[in-house]
Amino acid sequence: MNIAVEHIATDQPPDEAKARDLDYGWQSGNQVELLENGEAYFPRVFDAMRAAQREILLETFILFEDKVGHELQGILIEAAQRGVKVVVSLDGFGCGELSAVFLAALADAGVMVQMFDPASKTLGIRTNWFRRLHRKIVVVDAEVAFIGGINFSADHLGDFGPEAKQDYSVQVTGPAVADLHHFALAQSGRQVRTRRGWRRRQQRPSPWATDSGEGLVRLIYRDNLQHRDDIEEAYIYALSQAKKRAVIANAYFFPGYRLLREIRNAARRGVQVQLIMQGQPDVLLAKLAARMLYDYLLKDGVVIHEYCQRPLHGKVALVDDDWSTVGSSNLDPLSLALNLEANVLIRDRAFNQQLYDSLETLSKNHCQVIPAKHKPRLWLWRLTVGFLVFHVMRHFPALTGWLPAHKPRLKPFESQAHD
Structure with a gap:
């Protein structure tokens, strides 16, 4: 079996990179809910994905082939098979141990899989240590978004044992989802259309909103x-x-x-x-x-x-x-x-x-x-x-700045399975 996963490379033309370099302002009227640990996070995200009708955008640093990863895989495959556009962006270091079989199952179902800065091992050691895609973002149907620190792995669940992680994410609904959706699309290399209600900010917004109203949200990156x-x-x-x-x-x-x-x-x-x-x-x-x-x-x-x-x-x-x-x-x-x-x-x-x-x-x-x-x-x-x-x-x-900076560019996607 051969699988060619779409790669985000490091030689994107500067003008194309700057076109994705956006400032997002404060958006009012949002609902934000704290999701603590995998017990709260995974059911909420998975339910949103199961209900998806048009699109799922996912970025994560870590995806493991454990009970959480396999459940996610099944949900994404089912969504893609019913016609939902599914784009999954993975970090080449954090997801470097994923098997070709696992990725091929996604790709063959129509999921668009991308790997950021993949690198083969040298003498059994991975060399892509720095400048990782460390974001954790999920946007479903441009209507609900999840962002935080929780990866798709079983070590975010209490039953994992003493090494289970304590972590937080949020669910966002409301106008700010448009910014999260636009950002996720742009970073995944998908075509971005300027939509009513979204505009490029010419001046960088303050980290402190002018008014302390309720439901104000701003994406920063x-x-x-x-x-x-x-x-x-x-x-x-x-x-x-x-x-x-x-x-x-x-x-x-x-x-x-x-x-x-x-x-x-x-x-x-x-x-x-x-x-x-x-x-x-x-x-x-x-x-x-x-x-x-x-x-x-x-x-x-x-x-x-x-x-x-x-x-x-x-x-x-x-x-x-x-x-x-x-x-x-x-x-x-x-x-x-x-x-x-x-x-x-x-x-x-x-x-x-x-x-x-x-x-x-x-x-x-x-x-x-x-x-x-x-x-x-x-x-x-x-x-x-x-x-x-x-x-x-x-x-x-x-010192590490001497290393090449990642300027994402997408290579053509190919997935082939051979008997």
Whole structure:
């Protein structure tokens, strides 16, 4: 059996790439619902796909051939067979272990499968480590959208065991779905038609909406063109406006100095700043890197919790009573300087309270508080190593910037099966 999966390559002409480089403004009148973990997320997404009549657009970093992946595969095949246009965009690193049989079943049913930056192994090791397609977006019939940090894998379900991930996504309905739909179409390389109600924004919208109305949603994303810093800037601006509280729950926390300074400055002026980090990490380096920043933040009143029940995979934050963000972007060099990411900003009091209640339950019942006078064992050695690692990580994006940036281009799709 041979299968040629449509590839997103790295040599897109600059003018074509810029044509997809869009700013999306704030949209009012949306309904946003928090979906916590796979138990809430998968049934909602799968039900929407089963009810699809025209189109399913899916982007994900990870798709595994487990019970979740096989259920998704069956739903997509059934949708394609009844005439729904199905486009699936997968990351070549996160989905690099998918079998040709699994992909061929999708392709043969009419699903348009795309792989971002696929690379064969060299001496048994994958080499496509950097600049990943890390977004997790689903749009169904341009009427309902899902965005967040949850991949299509069984390790987002509690019955997976101690390594099951704690994570968040949102379901969006309303005018903002048009922007998510337009973005997903453009990034997948499909022809995009300008629709009534959508327009290209000539000036970049503020990360903080002018009015604090209900149901305000804005899509923001990170690419390697004109939107390299949009997600980081949104965090920085929101923290600079904070007056009451700020809660950040992030799996991989090692931001640059500007964001660290804004977190510290918010705490200094009396904002209740709380960080929720990994206590049981799926990547040990993530925990070590985050702990190197603790002293800098603790001394100015930032409260740090480590979630210890299972690996934290969330990428969410809230400021005051009505600003929130949910998406795929961690606060580390990979997400902030290399990967392709997408978040939504939300101005809505009910959603903000829902997210706050969820994170408050997490911090009170399943976290340990890092004491303000935190001084770990072998602290001098850790300080020395921390200094070196901090500066290596600080310059890491610039060093990897020498690598070719991904400028997506689609190659012709082919799928052939031989007996």
